[in-house]
């Protein structure tokens with residue numbers, strides 16, 4: 051059975067950056083307006099006053115300093131506090147497919163081979179533009195790729211689930227190469243009026259080309275892939291096509307991202323650390339021999355704790371790659387951004403780990419070896 055290789059990656063950064071200071075200024079302006087508008091009800095104890103957010107808290111609790119967004123105007127307007135993304139006619143490419151194509155073009159250029167070698171496109175992301183037709187098919191058409199394409203959603207774990215799916219297709223001989231894209235406009239699912247989570251996410255798109263090892267030049271051997279899911283309500287988004295059947299719930303906060311952050315932290319850290327260590331052991335890899343960890347970019351404290359548990363010591367600078375200070379949590383794309391931006395200095399045979407985790411709960415590990 052053919053082995054699979056990560057042959058190339060691509061990254062698209064949206065045009066706008068949004069700092070914590072800008073986010074907090076908008077949030078606090080919203081809080082001041084809300085409290086002023088509800089002053090009497092608050093004084094009578096009928097409505098709870100809102101409390102402001104702070105840059106210091108955000109940086110300390112999450113490590114996030116800034117994020118990229120596809121639209122900024124709506125996000126810095128306390129009257130709006132959601133991205134302003136006009137509808138496009140069906141004759142135009144949708145915005146999620148557009149940013150996926152931008153990342154894919156970069157990966158294809160780095161790969162240097164014709165797209166006719168690609169037999170499948172997988173769009174693996176947390177939120178799709180629409181129910182159907184699939185984003186992946188739109189990307190496939192925009193790039194002139196034959197074969198088949200489909201969307202899959204495993205929330206923040208989508209990329210590793212996508213890489214495993216691609217590697218399995220290659221192993222079974224279904225296709226010779228797969229393009230996997232992770233377009234994330236997370237600003238669309240984030241509740242910018244929620245103090246606990248308004249700072250968590252950012253927008254981005256990444257792309258990965260997975261190819262048959264016997265046809266690949268360079269790249270990264272995929273040594274092993276493993277997936278795990280375990281049901282939890284602690285990260286949830288109840289937005290869906292049946293919402294219109296219950297219009298009374300349309301404006302409830304659960305139609306956007308909601309989480310029990312503390313519980314997620316407590317439960318996901320051991321689940322993911324144990325999974326990495328067990329998968330490494332089964333592959334005959336000593337975790338301390340991993341030159342680099344490219345983890346899902348959730349939260350600095352969570353990532354550092356997983357890094358320490360896996361390596362059995364404090365990771366050296368750059369060993370446990372952190373990009374969330376610049377990008378925030380970009381859901382499925384986080385571990386791929388880290389891999390894309392920080393895979394230099396590897397000699398043939400050096401090992402690394404791509405790992406993602408998130409809602410579901412879900413987690414995926416992809417051990418790679420430089421060719």
Ligand code: COA
Pocket residue numbers: 102103104107108111112206245246285309310311312314315348349352407408409
């Ligand atoms: N600004 C200022 N203070 C804030 C605040 C904000 N935006 N949000 C919360 N606080 C306050 C709280 O009111 C609380 O105050 P108190 O101690 O006086 O009660 C304090 O900060 C701690 O709040 P808490 O919610 O317990 O913070 P935390 O340290 O758990 O950090 C998260 C919150 C969400 C950053 C953290 O739990 C987390 O990252 N968890 C993992 C979640 C995750 O990564 N999910 C995605 C996985 S894919």
